[in-house]
Amino acid sequence: MMLEEVIHQISEQTKRKRMSLPDHKTKIVCTIGPASRSQEVLVRMIRAGMNVARLNLSHGSFDEHRENIRNIRTAADEVGLPVTILIDLPGPKIRIGDLAKEPMELRKGETVTLTTAPVQSDPDQIPVDFEQFPQLVAPGSIIFLSDGFLQLRVDEVGENDVRATVIIGGPLLSRKGMSLVGGGGIVALSAVTDRDRECIDFGLSEGLDTFSISFIERAEDVLKAREHAALSGKSVRVIAKIERQEALTNLDEILRETDGVMIARGDLGVQIPIEEVPTVQKRIIQKANILGRPVITATQMLMSMTDNIRPTRAEVTDVANAILDGTDAVMLSEETAIGKYPAETVAMMAKIARSTEEKRSTVGAVCSPLEYFRQGRGREKITVNDVVSLNVIEALDALGIRFVLTPTRSGSTPRSISRFKPDAWILAFTRNPGTLKFLAFSYGVCPFLIRSEKEYWHGAILDSIRDSGLIGSGERVVLTEGVSPGREGTDSLIILTVG
Ligand SMILES: Nc1ncnc2c1ncn2[C@@H]1O[C@H](COP(=O)(O)OP(=O)(O)OP(=O)(O)O)[C@@H](O)[C@H]1O
């Protein structure tokens, strides 16, 4: 959208009230729930920078959401800023039902009963809103509740009841999601269920046209939502929620079909190994950016602000990093739906966004040192070490070399190569135990202690490397060479074959 259009849109909305541009460019999506559905709180959230109000139809009734929509619209009018309403569809996710009393405190080691029986007689039982649930588990199955915060191990399976032992305890709230290790729990049902279709109809009847689809598997799922809306003669904007392995496998086709994507890190962190979430996030953002699809990074961004007025450093850094990764929008979930400080959390999000955006061009360049040098920046201060390390990287890339051998006194040569984060290992040889210790902090550097000046000679290094069996005979390596022994600074690199 052109700047003029943005200004036009805002001035339309402001109805001739004083107009100014927002002070942050990253869009802020907020989930609306009990903590934020009042007019007063919504007004504060919009003033603090909320751009999109998300209604999660996995929680609350249509009546409740109808009232939310009315409140959001009134609040937006009052403030004079546009707010988009996003309907998040429930999708094929098994959830527990409404608990008799919440939170239900699950204690490690205790036995609990999950039941699909329609009428709850025992308030200590956990209702499950999916009839086939007992058939999906067996003794020994692990059940994740609440994005994996709570874990149970199944002991016994009956017709309607499943008895399980609490492995990881904590407070459980109504309607939390459930998944079985290995991805079970997103039942064989595909995305866009009958319930999702009802929710699309609900949204359309309220004059809304933006829907996020949970647990998308493939591009066809996006089409299904479009086709359903078309039955009512409506066209919709679809945000594909990437929260299962299949969606990652089919990411390219989904991105081509969808209008936008959400990195739904809550379920994604249960469906794929949690440690892969950060790199998957970067990959999705990059691909979405290349195709120009808006991308929302969601879940646990400022999670601790659900209870505290200040976030953790790690959370602030997560938000900033998502922005530097190239996300278009950041999302708040429990922070604004059930948290103690919904408006303050939005204000914090906006503050982090503004500060990060202001520094983005400088930080971006520093983030990729290789780009920094390739663009010829910092040329007036370039050192011999810089030139040699850049040449090393070039040689590694061009020849597919797996090892760099660097004799070093201070460690500066291996560090200058390490900063580019090459795939190759950097084997550093030093006589200085202090240097050896400090190289423990450098990415991809494996330091070795050598005893005598003689061993600095590259023939000796190659011999000891070959004898150690670390590098096979006949493999090419890069070796950096200090031409003037006794002086710091490397003057050249040589490419050698291990004999
Ligand atoms: N309308 C609502 N009414 C009551 N509680 C809500 C509502 N919306 C959200 N919440 C609470 O906030 C939590 C976080 O919201 P979020 O939208 O991330 O839900 P979720 O259960 O994790 O499911 P999803 O995977 O669809 O996001 C919910 O688990 C629920 O406890």
Ligand SMILES: CC(=O)C(=O)O
């Ligand atoms: C937002 C969402 O659905 C998730 O993080 O799982």
Ligand SMILES: [K+]
């Ligand atoms: K949902």
Ligand SMILES: [Mg+2]
């Ligand atoms: Mg989810």
